[in-house]
Structure formats: structure tokens, C-alpha cells
Amino acid sequence: MALADVFGGFKRGVVIPAIIAGFLLVVANSAIWVNRNVFDTARFTSTAVGSLTSESSRQAIASEIVDKSLADYPRLKSVVDDKATNFISGLLGTEQVEKLLTELTTRAQVYVTSSHQESIVLDTQGLKDNVTKLIDITNREDKTRVDVNKIPDQIVLVDADKVPSFYKYGVIVSWLGPLVLLAAIFCIAWPYFKPANSKIGNLFAQGFIISLIAGFALLVGPLFKPPLLANILSVNNRTVVGNIYDAFIATFNQQTWVIIILGLLAMLTAAAYTVYQAVRKKS
Numbered sequence: 001m002a003l004a005d006v007f008g009g010f011k012r013g014v015v016i017p018a019i020i021a022g023f024l025l026v027v028a029n030s031a032i033w034v035n036r037n038v039f040d041t042a043r044f045t046s047t048a049v050g051s052l053t054s055e056s057s058r059q060a061i062a063s064e065i066v067d068k069s070l071a072d073y074p075r076l077k078s079v080v081d082d083k084a085t086n087f088i089s090g091l092l093g094t095e096q097v098e099k100l101l102t103e104l105t106t107r108a109q110v111y112v113t114s115s116h117q118e119s120i121v122l123d124t125q126g127l128k129d130n131v132t133k134l135i136d137i138t139n140r141e142d143k144t145r146v147d148v149n150k151i152p153d154q155i156v157l158v159d160a161d162k163v164p165s166f167y168k169y170g171v172i173v174s175w176l177g178p179l180v181l182l183a184a185i186f187c188i189a190w191p192y193f194k195p196a197n198s199k200i201g202n203l204f205a206q207g208f209i210i211s212l213i214a215g216f217a218l219l220v221g222p223l224f225k226p227p228l229l230a231n232i233l234s235v236n237n238r239t240v241v242g243n244i245y246d247a248f249i250a251t252f253n254q255q256t257w258v259i260i261i262l263g264l265l266a267m268l269t270a271a272a273y274t275v276y277q278a279v280r281k282k283s
Helices: 002-007 012-037 041-052 055-069 074-092 095-112 125-138 167-193 199-217 220-230 235-282
Strands: 120-123 154-158
Touching (some): 012 199, 041 055, 055 074, 167 199, 199 235
Antiparallel strands (some): 120 154
């Protein structure tokens, strides 16, 4: 009888609304995520800067600077490549550069969330003297002099033409989010208005279905990442964009896990209550 109560909720009148509610919750979760992590300047900046100042991003940016600076000096590049890359990576990790990146990403957030989207560009003019001095010091055997004009004035970290615009999406979800959430709550509540349904069975079935659908939502990140990176030819830029993407998807996954945990708690509550009732009857 206890098992019948728990699994009694897997009926068409409960399962179908639960499936609809699960998908609506994923949409509502996406809307909340966009508003909190993309349209909120402080959160956007914190996430983006944390990604750009990570070791792998700094190494990729430094490698891109060295590659472009020494593109016409292949022999010299083979000598100073690693040392120059590590040195520039160290410079990118300084408090001064982090402050520059914070200002940069704050401006970028405005562009990302507006109809006039622009690329995220790092100005490297301040690094030119340091790069040329380092190359001269590490290249004692070969007296080749690197033309400072060969060193790029800026590095495009994120090309606006390669990433989707959040402007239209943001306008839609800002209106759609609350409505979708209300619809999801209605679908969850609907089976409880039918007296013949087992309330415990409803809770268990809803928790299982919603957790399962939310679990599939965790696959969104891995599925969309390859098409996004496919448009980026530079290996170094792929690393930077990939890191930024992973950082923002991590915040989405954290929110999604809240839905999964709530669903699991619903299942656990239903199962625990059923066991309690069974023990109580026996005693």
C-alpha cells in the first residue's frame, strides 16, 4: 500500500502537467539567470574578470600577443616564445591590469546588453616597451631587433560578430520570465485540486519529473559551446572565449541545481512521509 501511495502519482493527469511545469521552470530559470548574470553589471563584471584573469586565459592572451608580435621572426620566436609568454602572463595578473579589465568588461556589459554590440578589446600599447625589452634580454645570441610597430596595439578578446546579442533575448525574457514561472506554479498545483489523486504520489511524481528535466538542462552548456567556438579561428582566442563561456554557464548550472535539489527533496519528503505513515499504522 505504501508503494502504491508513492508511485500512484504517475498518472496522465499528474505526469503531463509535471512535464510542462518542468520545461517552464527551465525557461523561467534561464530568464532569471540572464537578468542576474548578464544584465546585472556587477555580476557580469565579476564573472568575466574572474575568467579573464585565470591562468589559462592570461597564458592564451600572452601567447596571442607574442604570436602576433613575432609573426615575422620565426627563428626569434622559437628562442623567446615561452619566456615572453610567461612574462606577459605575469603582467596580465597584476592589480593594475585587473583594474583595466574591470573597466573594460563594465563597458562591454553595456554593449552586450544593448542593440549596438561591440567587441571586447584589450589595449596592449602599455605592454610594448616591456615586451621589446624582454625579447632583447632573452635574445642575447641573435641580435635581431623587433620592430615595435609589429606588436599589436590591441587584442580582440571577444569579437562582437562571433557571439550572439543578448539585447532582444533580454527584452523577451524580462517579460516572459514571470509569466512562465506563474504558469509552472499553476501546472504544479493543478493535480492537487482533484480529490481522487494521492497528494503524496503527486509530490513524488512531480519531484522526479522536474528533477529529470532540469538535469537535461545541464546539457545545454556542453551542447552550445562547440558551435560557438567553431567561428573562432585563433586557438588562443578560443581558450579565452571558452573560459568566459564556462564561467557564465557555471552560474547557470548553479541555479539549475537548485531546481534539481528541490525536486529530489520533494521525492524524499513523499517517501519519508509514506514510510512514517506505514510505521505508524503498524504500531
